[in-house]
Amino acid sequence: MSELTMNKAKGQINIVLNSKTVNHLVKDERNDWFDGEEHQALRNIQKELDQLIGLDHVKKIVKEVYAWLYINRMRKENGLKVNRQALHMIFKGNPGTGKTTVARLLGKLFFEMNVLSKGHFIEAERADLVGEYIGHTANKTRDLIKKARGGILFIDEAYSLARGGEKDFGKEAIDTLVKGMEDYCDDLVVILAGYPKEMDYFLSLNPGLPSRFPLTIEFPDYTVEELVQIAKQMLREREYEMTPEAERKLCVHLEGTLEAAGRLKFSNGRYVRNLIEKAIRKQAVRLLHEGRYDKKELMTIRDRDFVFHT
Numbered sequence: 001m002s003e004l005t006m007n008k009a010k011g012q013i014n015i016v017l018n019s020k021t022v023n024h025l026v027k028d029e030r031n032d033w034f035d036g037e038e039h040q041a042l043r044n045i046q047k048e049l050d051q052l053i054g055l056d057h058v059k060k061i062v063k064e065v066y067a068w069l070y071i072n073r074m075r076k077e078n079g080l081k082v083n084r085q086a087l088h089m090i091f092k093g094n095p096g097t098g099k100t101t102v103a104r105l106l107g108k109l110f111f112e113m114n115v116l117s118k119g120h121f122i123e124a125e126r127a128d129l130v131g132e133y134i135g136h137t138a139n140k141t142r143d144l145i146k147k148a149r150g151g152i153l154f155i156d157e158a159y160s161l162a163r164g165g166e167k168d169f170g171k172e173a174i175d176t177l178v179k180g181m182e183d184y185c186d187d188l189v190v191i192l193a194g195y196p197k198e199m200d201y202f203l204s205l206n207p208g209l210p211s212r213f214p215l216t217i218e219f220p221d222y223t224v225e226e227l228v229q230i231a232k233q234m235l236r237e238r239e240y241e242m243t244p245e246a247e248r249k250l251c252v253h254l255e256g257t258l259e260a261a262g263r264l265k266f267s268n269g270r271y272v273r274n275l276i277e278k279a280i281r282k283q284a285v286r287l288l289h290e291g292r293y294d295k296k297e298l299m300t301i302r303d304r305d306f307v308f309h310t
């Protein structure tokens with residue numbers, strides 16, 4: 001028998017398997033166990049996972065889920081008992097902390113492992129599930145589940161489903177969702193995502209829900225250093241780089257913004273992406289004015305390309 005247990009406080013999953021060898025494999029900090037040909041599915045997403053800055057415990061959890069699924073498959077092949085694999089998850093984290101990005105990657109991984117038949121990704125919010133009159137909500141939610149079957153249904157700000165209390169149609173959406181999750185457990189992964197505090201409150205109001213989501217992953221806010229790394233990574237992907245002066249300016253700006261706005265209003269990776277895209281537009285205008293079109297200059301973001309409004 002294999003089972004998945006969680007350490008909620010740390011946002012970590014522990015995988016407990018009867019086979020000692022396997023247990024050892026999971027606990028082992030060695031990183032080369034997935035080098036073999038048979039672990040191609042994990043390696044296919046590894047590159048994208050590696051490109052994510054920080055998120056070490058998220059990366060570790062992805063590997064652990066992979067190990068659990070792989071060993072379950074091996075157990076099945078050897079005629080051993082295998083628990084039903086519900087992979088529904090809760091993602092807790094502030095905006096822009098990588099929840100959507102990781103959910104998409106999991107879709108790919110589960111498809112490669114034949115856990116999901118399509119691996120596609122459907123992002124939904126309250127309005128996609130909740131209708132306006134009696135009977136409308138159940139149909140809307142069922143249609144959404146149908147569309148998501150074979151892939152990942154990612155419900156952002158999931159707590160908004162409970163917004164109107166008992167009389168609201170949100171309750172009907174939750175009930176229909178839970179039924180769909182049970183019915184299509186073998187070919188659908190539902191991920192409920194949102195801010196940590198609101199998610200906790202939402203789950204406390206719906207005591208039937210937590211047990212249906214065996215995995216909880218926490219996405220911490222990024223440090224300024226990580227945000228700068230994310231900026232560099234985004235520039236690299238677009239074939240740009242910033243000068244050391246530009247990097248310093250960005251760093252000072254991020255420190256100031258976090259101090260002034262606090263974490264609640266800050267959208268982490270998305271904020272950085274917006275800054276980068278804006279700087280790229282500013283650079284384009286500057287280069288036109290300067291008439292400089294050599295390759296080096298076309299790739300360079302200078303400090304004056306970062307224009308911040310305070």
Ligand SMILES: Nc1ncnc2c1ncn2[C@@H]1O[C@H](COP(=O)(O)OP(=O)(O)OP(=O)(O)O)[C@@H](O)[C@H]1O
Nearest residue numbers: 051052053095096097098099100101230269270273
């Ligand atoms: N660790 C990371 N490394 C590199 N880029 C990142 C990382 N985390 C987030 N990003 C980038 O930040 C942007 C926002 O990320 P994403 O949409 O995954 O966040 P989110 O948590 O789903 O946000 P929200 O809940 O507000 O929708 C994306 O462009 C993503 O590529």
